[in-house]
Amino acid sequence: EDQVTQSPEALRLQEGESSSLNCSYTVSGLRGLFWYRQDPGKGPEFLFTLYSAGEEKEKERLKATLTKKESFLHITAPKPEDSATYLCAVHVDYGGSQGNLIFGKGTKLSVKP
Amino acid sequence: GAGVSQSPSNKVTEKGKDVELRCDPISGHTALYWYRQSLGQGLEFLIYFQGNSAPDKSGLPSDRFSAERTGGSVSTLTIQRTQQEDSAVYLCASSLGDGNSPLHFGNGTRLTVT
Numbered sequence: 526e527d528q529v530t531q532s533p534e535a536l537r538l539q540e541g542e543s544s545s546l547n548c549s550y551t552v553s554g555l556r557g558l559f560w561y562r563q564d565p566g567k568g569p570e571f572l573f574t575l576y577s578a579g580e581e582k583e584k585e586r587l588k589a590t591l592t593k594k595e596s597f598l599h600i601t602a603p604k605p606e607d608s609a610t611y612l613c614a615v616h617v618d619y620g621g622s623q624g625n626l627i628f629g630k631g632t633k634l635s636v637k638p
Numbered sequence: 639g640a641g642v643s644q645s646p647s648n649k650v651t652e653k654g655k656d657v658e659l660r661c662d663p664i665s666g667h668t669a670l671y672w673y674r675q676s677l678g679q680g681l682e683f684l685i686y687f688q689g690n691s692a693p694d695k696s697g698l699p700s701d702r703f704s705a706e707r708t709g710g711s712v713s714t715l716t717i718q719r720t721q722q723e724d725s726a727v728y729l730c731a732s733s734l735g736d737g738n739s740p741l742h743f744g745n746g747t748r749l750t751v752t
Contacts, residue, residue: 616737616738628683
């Protein structure tokens with residue numbers, strides 16, 4: 526069964542304390558992996574797409590990396606405004622259900638000043 | 639440009655009533671998804687439309703739920719005879735549907751069934 530698992534479920538950091546969020550997956554035929562940020566009361570906001578192992582993408586304090594089994598979202602020197610829930614989703618390469626897209630349950634990040 | 643628009647943003651209804659939730663996707667996006675998100679939970683897939691193909695309804699939780707997409711654009715999610723467990727945020731997303739493009743989400747409709 527295809528699965529996407531995010532860890533930890535929740536993470537509390539002090540401002541400036543760098544860390545990483547994990548998204549591990551077991552799927553048949555990965556077409557792409559997406560990272561999203563969701564603020565309370567809002568829909569998820571697209572951050573990155575990664576297509577192949579070894580690929581990296583960066584945006585401000587965030588860097589996403591991809592291996593054959595997992596993706597990491599590295600947060601360098603986070604600020605309170607980085608507090609949000611981070612979701613990853615895997616796009617699979619077959620005519621399965623869910624529109625070929627499988628979401629993890631997210632990691633809720635809190636950054637304290 | 640304009641993003642995905644959902645209406646209403648909030649809906650309070652009495653148990654047993656029917657509700658309709660609307661989604662206006664980004665112009666030119668052929669793929670449209672509906673998800674449900676309960677408080678503090680992840681995204682629950684409901685239904686997926688891609689162009690003129692038959693929709694993937696495999697996530698609809700019961701026959702009280704239905705959705706349509708008219709003219710390949712606007713979509714309506716209908717919940718009949720609402721129950722308290724239907725209370726959640728209903729999110730709509732659209733994409734280019736080319737297999738590599740990300741989803742763009744609306745801000746959702748918060749449904750409360752009293």
